[in-house]
Amino acid sequence: MIDTHVHFWNFDPVRDAWINEEMNAIRKDFTPKNLIRTYSELQITGCIAVQANQAEEENNFLLTLAEQNEIIKGIVGWVDLKNKNLEERLNYWSSFKTIKGWRHVLQAENADFILSEDFVRGIKTLKKFNYTYDLLCYHDQLPDIIKLVDKAADQPYVLDHCGKPDVKSQDLKTWAENIKILAQNPNVYCKLSALLVEADWKNWKEIEIFNCFDVIFEHFGTNRVMYGSDWPVVLLSRPYADWFNLVAKYASKFTIQEKENLFLNCASSFYKLESQDLL
Template sequence: MIDTHVHFWNFDPIKDDWITEDMNAIRKDFSPKNLIRTYSELQITGCVAVQANQSEQENNFLLTLADQNEIIKGIVGWVDLKHKNLDERLKYWSSYKKIKGWRHVLQAENADFILNKDFINGIKSLKKYNYTYDLLCYHDQLPHIIKLVDSVPNQAFVLDHCGKPDVKKQDLKTWAANIKTLAQNPNVFCKLSALLVEADWHNWKEIEIFNCFDVIFEHFGTDRVMYGSDWPVVLLSRPYVDWFNLVNKYASKFSIQEKNNLFLNTGSKFYNLENYDLL
């Protein structure tokens, strides 16, 4: 099994200003060593480290961790997709094989940014190097995301955190309609991750999470969804193992092949991870 979405950082209140004071559980350092025991217990053999800071220094930080820790099988980094010398930067980073794709925190941007011509052209540049692109957005931004992905044919996209539905209020109708539309694009995949953070952190109910899972699997099927933990952010609500067990419980109705797709095959193929034999 692989975990397609984790973060690592040496906490700095200025650099990591998105980690606010009400997030005390994650206002500290997190390294791969913090995951070894949990992964061993759950038989998870690797992860994809995703950028948490929007700088190219983040890429170097994650590459150094990957050199030191075998569990990091791939990296989703950050690069300025609107930069005039983008191709030069992509060519430079392409020599680092652990970098599989890129992400920008689109949830902090408006429609003008998401649909900016230079930004879209930047994403179009990724195909040349076989890079993936992670889509991080809130549910009310999905109409812009749909336009974005439709404007870049043949690019491999993955929607982080199911598009962050309003789990807490269970106001899912518009989100579900947008997920249906987005999933009609065969180049878009989805990460089953982070829904506990979108819920009431300490008082969520299983059915609230499963209602969201129902929508995702109805429209993406079982071959375009990949497991992710969003660790350590998930710790704002529950320990890692609680999230894993929740996903595993939902997947208990799946066939063996469908489970293999969710926990290994889909993520491994999407990110072109080495040393994994598909099941």
């Protein structure tokens, strides 16, 4: 089993200002060593490490961790997609095979950034290097994400955290409509991750999470959805195992093949994990 969404950091209160005092549980260092016991207990064999810092030095940080920790099977790094020298940078990073794709924190950007000509050009450039792209946005940004995807429709994308629906209010109608549109592109996958963080951290109900799962599987099916934890951010709500067990409970009605797709095959296919990566 592969966890497609984890973060590692050496906490810096200035650089990581988004981790405010309300998030005290994660205002500290997190390394692969913190995951090993949990992964062993749950029989998870590895993870995709996803950028948390928007600087190319993040790529070097994650690459070093991957060299030292075999649980890291792939990396989603950061590169400036609006850089006029983007091809040169991608050519450089392409020599590091552990880097599978890229992400920018679009949830912090507006439509002018997301749909700008140079950003779209950057997305289109990724295809030349066989890179994936992780889409990180809030539910109310999905219309802009749909437009972005339409402008570079043949690029492989994965929607992080189900597009961050408003789990707490359960106002899901518009989000579900946008998910339906986005999922019509067969090159878009979805990560089943982070919904506890979008819910009432301490008082969420199982049905609130499952209502969101229902929408995702209705439109993406079981061939384009992959399991992710969003660790350590998930710790704001519950221990890692609580999230994993919640997903496993929902998937208990799935066939063996559908479970394998959710926990392994979709991740392996999307991020082009080789057999040796999975050992």
